[in-house]
Amino acid sequence: MAEETTERIHVELVTPDKLVLREEVLAVSLPGREGYLGILPGHAPLLTELKPGQLSYTQGSLTHYLFVSGGFAEVQPHRVTVLVEASERPEEIDVERAKRAQQRAEERLRKAGGGEAEIDALRAQAALQRAMGRVEVAQRARQEQV
Numbered sequence: 001m002a003e004e005t006t007e008r009i010h011v012e013l014v015t016p017d018k019l020v021l022r023e024e025v026l027a028v029s030l031p032g033r034e035g036y037l038g039i040l041p042g043h044a045p046l047l048t049e050l051k052p053g054q055l056s057y058t059q060g061s062l063t064h065y066l067f068v069s070g071g072f073a074e075v076q077p078h079r080v081t082v083l084v085e086a087s088e089r090p091e092e093i094d095v096e097r098a099k100r101a102q103q104r105a106e107e108r109l110r111k112a113g114g115g116e117a118e119i120d121a122l123r124a125q126a127a128l129q130r131a132m133g134r135v136e137v138a139q140r141a142r143q144e145q146v
């Protein structure tokens with residue numbers, strides 16, 4: 001067989017309300033529970049839970065970034081399917097809203113410190129991760145444009 005020099009991965013990213021991304025890419029990075037996962041063409045199949053954070057993909061010499069909230073990803077050798085609760089491109093992120101969400105979550109965490117409100121604390125922790133992830137993605141994209 002001819003040598004494959006331009007292997008691609010077909011990536012689809014969906015939320016409950018929209019198809020966010022459907023692209024052929026050279027590489028993908030996913031925010032897995034245990035840390036970021038770098039996926040290249042030919043990767044072994046796996047199913048992983050995602051935490052809120054940054055999903056990036058490379059096309060040509062450009063790397064694009066998106067925020068993804070918690071969900072799941074299925075990796076096949078030439079296909080990655082990502083199902084998440086919410087996702088935004090950097091230009092869609094309202095940074096002030098994310099900062100307000102971060103402050104609310106931090107306040108809730110301070111109040112929930114006692115231990116009896118464990119569920120509230122877990123929820124606040126998740127909201128904090130989403131807010132920080134959004135701010136990070138928005139700021140990173142701004143830095144890359146400079």
Ligand code: ATP
Nearest residue numbers: 069086087088092093094095097098101127130134
């Ligand atoms: P908030 O408390 O500000 O609503 P949240 O983390 O609870 O934040 P999500 O439940 O993750 O919000 O998302 C709900 C909807 O709002 C999704 O459609 C998501 O894309 C959108 N969204 C949330 N935060 C932002 C933001 N800072 N900028 C743009 N869209 C956002």
